[in-house]
Amino acid sequence: MQVSSLNEAGPVTAAQPRSFLRWLLLPVVILAGMGLSVEAGLLGPLGSQVGHLWATLSIFGVGSAILFLLLLLSGRQQGPALNELPRWQLIGGFLGPIYVVVLTLATPHIGIAMTMVAILSGQVGKSVLIDHFGWFGASRKRVNGERWLALALIVVALVLIARG
Structure with a gap:
């Protein structure tokens, strides 16, 4: 069920604020990656x-x-004590x-570039599996052709940087 309201541009769904937050967080995450x-x-x-x-x-x-x-x-801080969390x-x-x-x-x-692209390929590869299977309580997001292509392009980037 989607909650909607009206604004000047038409109906607003609950998915729109979530999408906005996603695009707002993206540059923050990119900056964090630069920090790495x-x-x-x-x-x-x-x-x-x-x-x-x-x-x-x-x-x-x-x-x-x-x-x-x-x-x-x-x-x-609110939350359970460390001894109450699953190990x-x-x-x-x-x-x-x-x-x-x-x-x-x-x-x-x-080198830094090779190290970071290799780490990125491992992160994306494992993340795709975690999303696909819903491991660790993550919401399931099935692997599709676009995700396979993205992973393949990262591997291509790794090979190109290794050769360069």
Whole structure:
């Protein structure tokens, strides 16, 4: 059931504000992706200077300190305690450091562009599967030809950057 109202341009459905939010968030997510490229550029030299694990620890230490300050400033948070969450939801705490260590190891050897496109191909490939099967509580979005084409183009970009 769609909720609608009238405006000067005609009926407005509930899907339109959601679509607007989607387009509004897109540049924010692109900027966050740019931040990951900057992080990869910083981590490579840092890992060479202090060691890959120390570089990873320093990045997570700074991030944890910032998050701690944000939590202090944002007031009381609602939600369950960590011991009430399903354990599988905490896997990200294990995957994050692996991701950062891989960035510190790979970036000096294969470059930032190659590292980021390789990461992107892995992210998109796994994301398509997660959407398709509805894993981890995600809403199901079946793989269609456009999604397969997008994944293939990312792989083509990976090959072209590797050759260049």
